[in-house]
Amino acid sequence: MSAWRWLVGVLVLVAGRLLRRRRAAEGPPDRGAHAEADVASGVPSGREASAVAPGPQSRSAELVVALLLLLAGLAAAGFVVSYALFSVASLSNELLGGCIALALAFIALALAVFAHRLVPVEELEGDYPGTDADRQREVVEIIEHGGRLITRRRMLVGAGSVAGGALGLAALTPALSLGPLWYTAPLFRAPWRRGTRLVDEAGTPMTAASVEEGTFYTAFPEGADREEIGSPVVVVRVPPSQLRLPAQRAGWAPFGILAYSKICTHAGCAVALYRKPTFRVLEPEPALVCPCHYSTFNPATGGTVIFGPAGRPLPQLPLMADSSGYLRAAGNFSGPVGPSWWGVRLGKAT
């Protein structure tokens, strides 16, 4: 539907170009040099001199412009018609976009032809604006004159600063209702407590037996708000013989099952990739990888950073298995969850 419009557009353009070329071959019209005196502006620096004579009148160009505008109208009408004819489901985005783009393009072409063939294109000269030292001095004098009654300037400036500063502060004060001010305790919060059960995405409590090696699971604290950054943990299982956790974390990984905060300590993305060792030479150990900036953590050694920009390990959640085999938290995380801030201290999730 729009193909023939393109064709017409191209044809018209070619026609216009041919006409222009023939005219150019006929030689310049006798339109005499055109000079313009700038008397009316009243600006002494605004002298202009015409450099290029205005072009010839061109009836063919007028025709081309009119045709292009008609085509633009046609394309715009095509937009309206296709909007009206089709239902939401069958209306093609390409058709709508094509129509409106074509209409705009035809107008652009019409204006381009108009600019080149139907308005006098005169290159004029003028002066760059300068600076005026006299006026500058006058401005200084006027301002100084306004302050001539003042004797104790410093006192007034001081008092004014007090008023302005206090008013500015008062104006900003309501903004403090946006959130807590200078109170970072919420940043340390995580909803895990000793005994909290781990549930999967469907809300089903997880058992130690259901956690297999070579894959990873996302778990949440039972009954807590999942959207809290301290909620989601990633659970993996490694052979207990490969565990090299710090001494004070002995017993945090029953049957080799480990849980870490799923929020990367670098930039807060979800640690959503698990690299199980397939080729032990290059990848000797399992790794948790964040897809944003590729921070990589080793679950077997307590979530330490083995690659990428993260500056601190993934906080580990101590686990225990209860008598019925359900996985439960044995306490809160080993450190604050999520991206770091000034003063994020190791070892204090609350």
Added chain:
Amino acid sequence: MRRAAGTASPSAAIEDPVRFIDERTSSAALLRRALRYLFPDHWSFLLGEIALYAFIVLIATGTYLALFFDPSLAKTVYHGPYAPLHGAQMSEAYRSVVEISFSYKAGLLIRQTHHWAADVFVAAIVIHLMRIFFTGAFRKPRELTWLIGLLLLFTSLLEGYLGYSLVDDLLSGMGLAIGYSVLVSLPLVGGPLGLLLFGAPFPGKALFESRMYIAHVFLIPALLAALIGIHLALVAARHHTQFRRDRRHTERRIVGLPLFPAQVPRSLALMFAVAAVLFLLGGLVQINPIWQWGPYEPWIGTNGAQPDWYLGWLIGALRLMPSFDVVIGHYTVVPNPFWGGAAFPLLVLLVLAVFPWVERRLSGDRSAHNLLDRPRDAPNRTAFGVAFLGWVFLIFVFGAADRVYVLFGVNYETLLNVFRIAIWVLPLVAFVIVRALCRELQQSDRIDLERARAEDEAERAEQELRARAQPIA
């Protein structure tokens, strides 16, 4: 245009409104000057105009989108026409954008055009900035225009980021998480400031969506419009710069096409062309198919998440940083994202902002300039510009290193190590090469000039000889 004999003079129809306006505003002198405001003719002077016209498209399409977008994080379940999301839990914000894409005629077209316009807007500003830099157009008396332009660029980066963060799809949520991390990584004030703006630890209060929304549709666009106004007023106050094409172009005399009639249809043609390209892109080329990413939840992440192009340099910088936080004992002072996400862009802004003054001091050239340099005319500036922007560009390229791995199988770790060295070495090499190249080009210019002068002289001498010889014969 031929007129039938007997009709009244055409100027009567123009005379009356002009008289009406002047008698009420006494603005004829101003109008007269405005109509004859001169635009030097060079294609590269249109780059800023492209940005301006993309901004107009942004305002128009953005206003339309605001009529349908619901800035609310309240939970809902999707039951719309897009089957793969049926029954999915999502926010009203995300649902409304999926609706814009599928349930309203022309909704997708306007949304995609808006997104494309944002990408083109920033791209045009960046290319415009490079034009200004490499031709020395930022020099006195246009330093303020340069500073306002830089503010415009960085404000529009924030505006674009907020724009795609509003959608609450998976990508926007991941982007927000990174933005939040950079915010809380600011030394001393970061944590409290993050809590203040988000209202709670990430993902923040549900209200944060409204806060982003008012910033994206009102505060920042108003700021952008004001900055654009000041930018253009400053340009007009000092007039455009120009290249020295011939003897008429000097530091004091400007040569160009008057606003009316020559420039108006040209500029309008560009406006319609820009709009045409943007709507064509919006119609034909898919951008940010938010329905494919799904709704955001803090525990979901996806590989291959790429931000809009203009944030690629920050992703690259975040990924290139070696693993460390600045700590004193157990006390974290500067977390890692600060360097790539805040210090790096601020450094780039600072270097560009002070450059006009630094160059003045180093070159000792304190005079005002209306004539532009060609890049070769200022070898030091050109070489520094290539090196500095090349440094930023290499970091930008590294932002896509994971795509390079997926597409070409080049090991990411290898790329990381190569880039950590290349971003420092290549700019230095570029500096040396570009400076030598500029000097060579200057030298060859000088030789050409010399040759032309010699040939001129020889010809004149020959003519003189012939003229002297003739009377004897």
